[in-house]
Amino acid sequence: MLSTIPSSTSLTRRQFLRASSVALIGFGLSGCGWTLAEVRPATQPRGNKDELYIYTWSSYVDDPLLEDFATLTGIRVIPDIFNSNETMLASFQAGKGAIYSVIYPSDYKVAEMIEKGFLSELDSSRLIGLDNILPKFQNPVYDPGNRHSIPISWGTTGLLYDADTLNPGPEDWRYLWENQDKLDRRITLLDDVREVMGAALKSLGYSYNTTNPDEIRQAYEKLVKLKPAITAFTTDAWKERLLAGDLYLAMVYSADAVRLIKENPGLNLKYTVPKSGTSLWSDTMVIPKTAPNPDAAYAWINFMLQPAIAVDVTERLYFATPNQAAYDQLPAPLRDDRSLFPPNEIIEICERIIPVTPEATELYDQYWTKLTSS
Amino acid sequence: MSNPSLTNRAGTKVATFPKWLEPLVMLAPAGIWLSLLMVIPTLLIFQLSLVPGIRPGQVVNPSGLDNYFKIFQPGYLPVLGRSLFFSISSTALCLLLGFPVAYWIALMVPKRWQNLVLLGFVLPLWTSSLLRSYAWITILRPTGVINSLLKAIGIPPLDILNREPAVLIGMTYSLLPYMVLILYASLEKLDRRLLEAAADLGATPQQAFWKVTIPQAKSGIAAGSLLVFIACMGDFVNPELLGGASSMTVARLIYNQFLGATQNWGFGSALSMMLILIVSVAIALQVRYGDSSLRG
Structure with missing residues (x-):
């Protein structure tokens, strides 16, 4: 079958290799100075005024929301979904970014996007209802004064568990190590280097954002001890298995936990925010400088800032609103849900994950690779 | 294409390319396609691999082989080893x-x-590979399909999911159809008269199989194994979903x-070049030995 092909190609391949290796060396050493994944604004505004492309997490939009907005403003919203901040930024920088007028990055990515000059400064005179945002979200470290971003949702990272199997349930990260025998191959942790290493750091009394090599090593060694209990590192493949009873516990984001608990009232699932502190996250709405339709973007942000809309989406999609007026209008069971809205004393000991130096990033990656391959 | 010039209905000659240029016209689309979507991107990856620690938004300034040296640091070699283990094992299982199966269909x-039986084997390829991996989660998990069956007949449960066998099962399942197709293509041309001659001359069926059938199928075995091996090296869905x-x-x-928190595109590019190198070595072996086996 391949009798003629290899003999005819081996010759040309050899010639090709010879020619191209010369070309490669020249190419590799010359041609310096281009910028990797540069984002250029579209010179011609794309699309028309009645269309708004947004780039968001899957849990933040649904059809009723888009229909309400279309009825109110006549603007059709086309949402595109991403599943990690890194994917979002990579495709934004790869050139896909220029079609979006609203993007939903998380806190630390907002800081990175501001630093890279991708985000336009918001005109607060065009935004209605900014003072409804809870004071603790008015001046975040990642974007002082919310000059480039508006928080839309916030939450914690914690432990979701089956309270019938684990009783008493976990109250802190320490529980995982103390009950390791019981948890043998029954837990999953997030597939996220900083979250997992951070949890171990926090349980050792260190910061989520440490750059101290010794502390990072200790966290790695602590996680190695937990390996027999960890069946996988995954960000979303735990749901079905937790519901089926194959898993006893999963490290998850609060928004996912609350949604799963509400959707399965028959099961005794509980979510805990670890006592010694955890990571706190916010997702935001931003308008990139390259936005083709900033007017519609402002209309969308104003729409989402309306307390009635915020109440609506919190009830339907179960994400914690940072909107004081909306929070006050929520029905009591939701408002008092400590998984969704943890009390202030817990929030105070939580930390936001922020980007660390390239050297520390490298170190985290090395330990993570070792942890997931040994 | 054999006519150097064509005559239209009115009888006048229509100008065409000289004969020696005709292949170029035919080859141009594929050539442009290959250079735009393969050669140039590969060159760009190679260039990036020469920049240590480059992240998106930084200026590309090739400076050396640091990224390649990094691959040989203690933490990263076991990763390469695991990839090779998964790929070689899955290739052997597929074979x-x-x-x-291919023998049965062809002979x-x-x-x-x-054709109908072959179609049946290729049918699973019509669904997304992600979906097929998720299906294996349902089948293999501790309270899944297999363990429910085992429980019903009183056999202790198997804890396979999130272990290496699960990855091998997933990869083998995904790539088996390719192996069968290629083996079928080579076995289908098997010269049966040689088998009859072997039997006439007193060879047992086993001897005939090893001395007549296998040598004739060698190029198919090599091509199929190569294809499966290459696909396994690049597979990240099965290890991620089924692996532990x-x-x-x-x-x-x-x-x-590239897409994780690390954002080290330079190191990622060096790893990609490494992968391309491993695959190229496999192809070179196939070209060298797959070819000589036919001649010899």
């Missing part, structure tokens, strides 16, 4: 499972049914460098 199934807490492979590591 073991695929050969009897024993009546001609008119062959220790299932880092080269493909997943590359993913982490």
